[in-house]
Amino acid sequence: MPECQHRWSMTNIQFGFTVFEKCSHCQTVRTYFSTQDTWDEYREGLCLWSIVENAQTFRFDLQCTVCNQVQSNEDLLGLLYCTGCLPDCKVEILRKECAARKTWILVAFGFLPEAKTKPIPERKLQVLTDYFNQRRDTSRSTIKIVWFDQIKSLSLCRGEFIHDVGMLSLEAPEERKPLF
């Protein structure tokens, strides 16, 4: 039986919030998806967790319209675009290389801290890339999604997540504050 040439479509769309929180004791950053808009500080042992950023976003799965296979993206935090902040960052180097052939780079993030040691498999990133290319006119440009371990330094990165933070005020936010 020939392998399915998947045609992906979004399914199980759920709107909510991406929460970045940081502990003032151990300085660890954690992220999670929430259906609730939350800004509360809380203690957990010695840790005191405060919200660094809370952005409106959505999560989704992908389903093949041919064979009905579903790819869960519950481990996907979001997509970030490179602002070219670190000239020797692998993402920036790749971004420049790909821009010449009109391929745009986006960086996929998983939920921290787990995603640092348990990356989203390359196969899943390829499905995401395929999905965003299948829904566009690829004769004009294409999308390529890479994993965030390509970023030279998370604490120095000033890339921008494509999510809604401070956007509804209609005032352009300044350069985003450090998240990591």
Add this chain to the structure above:
Amino acid sequence: MTTKDLIESTGLTPLTEFEPRNVDGVFVSDMLSDVMAGAKSGNLWITVQTHKNIVPAANLVDAAAIVITSGKKVPQDTLELANQHDIAILWTEISTFELVGKLYSLGLVTK
């Protein structure tokens, strides 16, 4: 209908340089998450948001153009990023409501 036809028929002001392309449907939203979840390739995206993050969102969904309504001033960094990505940003002083009325009368609908 192409972006060039649209500019001629509605008086929209182009703020960036771009190659004309077909417009296929309209999507109205001021939220990036909404656009990423719902907009389709070739859609005209109408918004009052002007932050530069609208450019990668439009690029991700392959929008034909972003239309900024109600005369909102578009920051220079947004325009520069749009030029890098060949994203059309069009601008009008009229409200989203009025623009949608004009587009509807031209036969452009949500798709």
